[in-house]
Every structure is written in C-alpha cells, then in structure tokens.
Amino acid sequence: MLPRKDLFELPEGVIYLDGNSLGPLPKGAQERAMRTISQEWGGELIRAWNSADWMSLPQKVGDRIAGLIGAAPGSVATGDTLSIKVYQALAAALKMRPGRKVILSDKGNFPTDLYMAQGLIKTLDAGYELRTPAPEDVADAITDEVAVVMLTQVDYRSGRLHDMQAITEKAHAAGAVMIWDLAHSAGALPVDLAGSNAEFAVGCTYKYLNGGPGAPAFIYARPDIVEDVEPALAGWLGHAAPFAMDPAYSPAMSTERLRVGTPPVVQLSLLDAALDVWDGVSLSDIRAASIDLCETFIAEVEARCPMVTLASPRDAQQRGSQVSFAFDPGYPVVQALIDHGVIGDFRAPNIMRFGFTPLYIDQADVIRAAEILETIMTEGLWKDPKYHQVSKVT
C-alpha cells in the first residue's frame, strides 16, 4: 500500500527528506485551492461562507486531524499558528492550577514554545518560572510545584521521542496539567491522545500533514474539561453565538472556544484536500515503514561516512520519524546535498537533519541519499565556498 508517491507533486530528480519541516504538495490540493479561490470566492463572494460552507471548514478539518491523533470528533479546533495555540493552551492550563508557579518544559523544545512561555510569564507578572531540564531529566523534574508540563513529543532537532503515556501519568500524579506539542508527531506516528488523558495538545499541519506553508495549526482540549477552559484570546469566533454580536463574551461549549478570528479559508480547503492522502492509510503501517527507512539510512550512512556521528536515539522506539547526524561544519554539507538533489536541513549548531515520510519516500531513495552523502563527504565537495554562504532559512 505504501508509498503513494503518485499522490504528490514531487520535482523530478529530488529526494525529499524535509517533509518534517514542510510537506510536499499533494496533487488534489492545488485544484481544491484554485476552486476555493475562483469559484467560491470569485463566483460566490461573501455568500460562500454559507453556499460553500466555509464556516464549517475549521471544524470539519479539525475532525479529520482528530482521527489522525487519537482524539474524538469535536475535540480539535483549527486556525492561527502553532505559536498562538501554544500560548492559548499554556494560558488556559495555568488558570487551572492557581497557586502553582512552575512551567516545566525541556531545553530541547522548539524555541517558539519556550518563547511563548517566557512571554506569558512576563505578561502575567505573577512569579511564574520556566524550568527546562534536559529531555531525559524531565520525568524526575515533575514535582508538586509544577502547574503545567509542556513538551514537544518528538524533539525537532534530535528526533528523540518522549513517552507520552508515562510522562502524562507522572504529571497527573503530581497534580500538573499536561500539554503536548505534536508538531513532529501528527502524521508521523500513531498518537493515542485520548488514551494518554492529556488535557491539551497542539500542532501544525504543514509538516507531515502536507497542508502547505502557513497552514493552520490545531489545538485539542480534553472533552471533559473543555467547559472549564478559560480562553486567553477571547475572539469572536470562539464565542457561543458569534453572529449575536453580543458585546459580552460567552465561550462556545466545546473546543471551538479556542478559535480566535476569521479562519484562513484557502489554506483550510487546501489542507482538507491534502488530508485525502490519509484515506485508508494506517498509522501503524506508516510507523513500521518509517522505522525501516530510518534504520536503513542510519546503517547506510554509518557504513559510508565514518566522519559523521548519529545525533538521534539509536533505538527506533525512542525516535520519531527523523534521523539527525552531527558534523562540523554540517551547514555546507547540507547545502551540497541539496545541490545534488537530496533535500534535508541543518539545525544549529551542527545537526544535519533528515525526515522520513513513507507516503513518498522508499528504500531506494534512502540508499541513493546515503550514496550521495558519501560522495559529498569522501570527495570533500562540501568545501566549495558556494556551499558556505549562509541563507536566511536553513
């Protein structure tokens, strides 16, 4: 059943190992976006909110994402950016634990998650503290001072996987609220969000869900607590009756209260079409194929390139759907790889990062990518000065 390369627009001659940063364009998505623009917006104008049912699109897409992360229909809202959703989840979670002053994350978390916590702490000015131990020390750092544990399940740099079930249980045993960032999990591996019992989860849709650059983010609130969730950003589309235009805010009685303003309709319809590639796909099959691809890549690269060091967990069960290698200087090596048709990316200070997406990457791609890396390393092609010019986006 896998891979399903024919469902994607992939440029000829490119091995794309960066779907963990920006997924490729699914074939139906372009047509759907064009239809939304020309027929719905162009032809229907404002009537399209009803005639094309734009108003239901955020919830419809939320339900499709819910199906991919082990959440119940109605428990996932879409819109805004992941940074905003992190802020909302954290602000709501802190309100649920008055008297506790510690936010626990880890020092490997993606910068925006940490910045959101730092910014919120400053805004609240109520003595909150952000603690960021090493990822492997998080479980031991969960104490009864902790209000919220906020972690990204798969570390964006190393691919290290937190044990969602065990950490959530530990957080709850200590009386803390749990927030998971699923940016590098949704569409990458099976997630049992409802089974984990976490209160909140957030994520983006432009990586493994292939929603395109700037695609809307998502937020989950556990159904049994949602009516107690206090929205920090009380936007009109999170109101129980937006078109009542009531000057007083009254939140929707569902995760919809975590919506803020007007949904990005073109991106949402594109994402809706992009999610079609998951029809009939089992995430357990994806996980098994992803592990095979990662294992092959590690074995091939280690056999061919002794100068690089594995910077991801060696145990596949402790790793998401990416493999990182450390090398100094990694940046020009990645630029040379891109120039030779293998797209991965570089993360400072010295990480060469490769994402494995079984929907459109197969074993032959992985072996070819390792061969090209070997040529670049053994022939020193990366030393060419043109690969040392630093771009804005790495």
Ligand SMILES: Cc1ncc(COP(=O)(O)O)c(C=O)c1O
């Ligand atoms: C774990 C994680 N959180 C947040 C973000 C970014 O959030 P935003 O979509 O708001 O840029 C990323 C990637 O950019 C990420 O990997």
Ligand SMILES: Nc1c(O)cccc1C(=O)C[C@H](N)C(=O)O
């Ligand atoms: N969101 C991105 C962007 O707007 C530009 C370049 C990269 C990104 C990313 O998503 C980076 C990604 N979260 C990472 O894991 O590094």
